[in-house]
Amino acid sequence: MAKKTVDLKEKIKHEYLDYYLTKGHDPKTVYHFCKELKIKEEAYYEHYNSFxxxxxxxxxxxxxxxxxxxxxxxxxxxxxxxxxxxxxxxxxxxxxxxxxxxxxxxxxxxxxxxxxxxxxxxxxxxxxxxxxxxxxxxxxxxxxxxxxxxxxxxxxxxxxxxxxxxxxxxxxxxxxxxxxxxxxxxxxxxxxxxxxxxxxxxxxxxxxxxxxxxxxxxxx
Structure with missing residues (x-):
């Protein structure tokens, strides 16, 4: 369970970084970002509270x-x-x-x-x-x-x-x-x-x- 948690946090960080560098700005909302990652919002907020x-x-x-x-x-x-x-x-x-x-x-x-x-x-x-x-x-x-x-x-x-x-x-x-x-x-x-x-x-x-x-x- 701990390893999965770490892996998810790294995935969120990696995907955000890719978006930030590709688009030049933050995703529109956490909801849109999580939808693209195919994860639930609550999973995102277990690791970060903002971009x-x-x-x-x-x-x-x-x-x-x-x-x-x-x-x-x-x-x-x-x-x-x-x-x-x-x-x-x-x-x-x-x-x-x-x-x-x-x-x-x-x-x-x-x-x-x-x-x-x-x-x-x-x-x-x-x-x-x-x-x-x-x-x-x-x-x-x-x-x-x-x-x-x-x-x-x-x-x-x-x-x-x-x-x-x-x-x-x-x-x-x-x-x-x-x-x-x-x-x-x-x-x-x-x-x-x-x-x-x-x-x-x-x-x-x-x-x-x-x-x-x-x-x-x-x-x-």
Whole structure:
């Protein structure tokens, strides 16, 4: 019985994805969709309550399969935090290829619109937990500098980085997505330079100095 339930859920997801990519929009109603699948509506609602939830499930699967892929690599645990994030993005790129038509169609022209889409939370929420663990590990190893006022914002900054990478990938027409690989490396390296002990600390220190000495800088 459990296997049949799983098989039906996968069938619903597969048939919906085929319809969505072929027609460019959702089926008219759940009733029409179920009629084409020759299943009862109640069977559909045992797995999903909307078509948006199916898309959310696809985005969730992209994250879970990516994480599973890196965790199954025997050498992953020996990587630095920077290398772990690089491994995640490179593996995500491979996973995205298997759903490229869906990702390109479901990803709006503006990354800001993408962030607002409700189904993206299914990818974003586990991603934030994943990078929060990486940030904590990086602080413990010294790869990331602990900054009380900025530390809580690191994961959101990394989420913006992830959205940038997916957006770049959807528009990448280079051979074997080589441009995306280069973008990943540059983006990750920059983020670790900023999160580590870097010029950012000098900027912050200088900002504090200017603030505390603002009276001295006023024109007489």
């Amino acid at each position: 948006a939830q199916i898309r959310a499930d696809i985005w969730r699967s992209l994250f879970l399969e990516t994480k599973k892929g890196i965790m199954e690599d025997d050498v992953y645990s020996s990587y630095s935090v920077r290398e772990k994030l690089l491994a995640f993005y490179y593996t995500l790129g491979e996973m995205l290829k298997s759903k490229r038509s869906f990702v390109v169609q479901d990803f709006p022209r503006s990354p800001k619109e993408f962030i607002k889409k409700s189904q993206i939370k299914a990818f974003k929420e586990p991603y934030l937990l994943f990078v929060q663990d990486l940030v904590q590990e990086g602080i413990e190893t010294g790869e990331i500098k602990s900054r009380s006022k900025l530390e809580a914002k690191y994961k959101e900054a990394l989420w913006a980085q992830c959205v940038f990478i997916i957006d770049f990938w959807t528009k990448d027409d280079s051979e074997q997505f080589e441009a995306t690989d280069a973008a990943i490396e540059k983006a990750v390296n920059l983020s670790f330079e900023l999160m580590g002990a870097s010029a950012l600390d000098s900027i912050l220190d200088f900002g504090k100095f200017l603030f505390h000495n603002r009276d001295k800088m006023r024109y007489q």
